[in-house]
Amino acid sequence: MDYSSYKHLDIQRNGRILTLKINRPPMNPIHFDLHNEFSRIFYDVQVDHESDVIVLTGAGNVFSAGGDIPMMQRRIDDPELFNRKNLEMKKMIFGLLDLEKPIIARVNGDCIGLGATLALLCDIIISVDDARFGDPHVKMGYVAGDGGAVIWPQLVGFARAKEYLLTGDMLSAVEAERIGLINHAVPRDKFDEKVNALTAKLAAGSTKAIKWTKTCTNIPLRQLAHSIMDASLAYEAITNMGADHQEAVTAFQEKRKPKFTGGY
Numbered sequence: 001m002d003y004s005s006y007k008h009l010d011i012q013r014n015g016r017i018l019t020l021k022i023n024r025p026p027m028n029p030i031h032f033d034l035h036n037e038f039s040r041i042f043y044d045v046q047v048d049h050e051s052d053v054i055v056l057t058g059a060g061n062v063f064s065a066g067g068d069i070p071m072m073q074r075r076i077d078d079p080e081l082f083n084r085k086n087l088e089m090k091k092m093i094f095g096l097l098d099l100e101k102p103i104i105a106r107v108n109g110d111c112i113g114l115g116a117t118l119a120l121l122c123d124i125i126i127s128v129d130d131a132r133f134g135d136p137h138v139k140m141g142y143v144a145g146d147g148g149a150v151i152w153p154q155l156v157g158f159a160r161a162k163e164y165l166l167t168g169d170m171l172s173a174v175e176a177e178r179i180g181l182i183n184h185a186v187p188r189d190k191f192d193e194k195v196n197a198l199t200a201k202l203a204a205g206s207t208k209a210i211k212w213t214k215t216c217t218n219i220p221l222r223q224l225a226h227s228i229m230d231a232s233l234a235y236e237a238i239t240n241m242g243a244d245h246q247e248a249v250t251a252f253q254e255k256r257k258p259k260f261t262g263g264y
Helices: 032-046 069-077 080-098 114-120 148-156 158-167 173-179 188-203 207-240 243-254
Strands: 009-014 017-022 053-058 062-064 103-107 110-112 124-128 132-134 184-186
Touching: 009 032, 017 032, 017 188, 032 069, 032 080, 053 062, 053 114, 053 188, 062 114, 069 080, 069 243, 080 114, 080 207, 103 114, 103 188, 110 114, 114 132, 114 148, 124 173, 124 188, 132 173, 148 158, 148 207, 173 184, 184 188, 207 243
Parallel strands: 017 053, 053 103, 062 110, 103 124, 110 132, 124 184
Antiparallel strands: 009 017
16 A cells, blocks of 8 residues: 555554554644545555554644644635535545454554544544543534534533533543543553553454454444434535634634624
8 A cells, every 4th residue: 555645644564553643743733635535545455465463643732633733724725625524524524434453552642633524433442641632623613513522422422422512521541441532541651561462462363253243333324414414514614604613713813812702
C-alpha cells in the first residue's frame, strides 16, 4: 500500500500493526488537507493486506484539538466549501465504522471535538490519565453534527451525553473511564506498555475471527450513523451560516469570550 499522498498523517508499520499519527503538532488540529486525508485513509487501510491491527494517535502530547479555526472562517466566507466538508465527513465516519480491522485509539493527550469523535468511534480507547475529552461544538455556536451526536449517547447514555454535548464541557480521562466513555485511563509511565500489550494480543489472535466479530458488533452502530449523519450535518451547516458561529470564531481569534445572541 502506497501512503505517500498523506502529508499530515504519519504512517508507520511494525509487523502487522499499522500506526496512524496525526502530525500537526503541537495541537494537531484538523484543517482542510487533513480533513481530506481522514476521508480517504480508512478505505486505504481496509485494503492494506500487510496490516491486521491499527493504532490511531497524535504527535507530541495532544491527540487532537479538533477543528481548525482558520478552516471554520473559510467555510463561513464560502459556504459552498461546507458541501465538500460534509461529503468528506461522511466518508470519514463511515470509513472508520466500515473498517474491519480492529483500531485502537492511543489518546496521548487532550482529545477534543472532531478529534474526540474519531477516537470514540475506534474499537478500544486507551488514554493517558491527564488527558481531557470534550465536544465543544456548542461553545463555537455550532451543532455537534460531525459524529458526536452519534457516538456519545451509545457510550455513556443519553442523559450524560446530552449534558456534555449541550454544554461543551470537558471531562478528565479518569472520569471518562469511570462513566464508560473510554476503556482505560493510564498513567503516562504505563501508557505505552498498556497500548503495546493490547495491540500485540490482537495481532497474535485469530485475525478473521477478530475482524468479523468487530464487523458484526458494528452493524447497529453503522445503521445508526446512516440514520443520523445527513440530518446532523445539515443542522451543522445551518449554524455555520449563523451569527453565533461567526462570533465564536472572531472571539477565539481575539482571545475573548464570545457573546452569543442566538441570531442568524
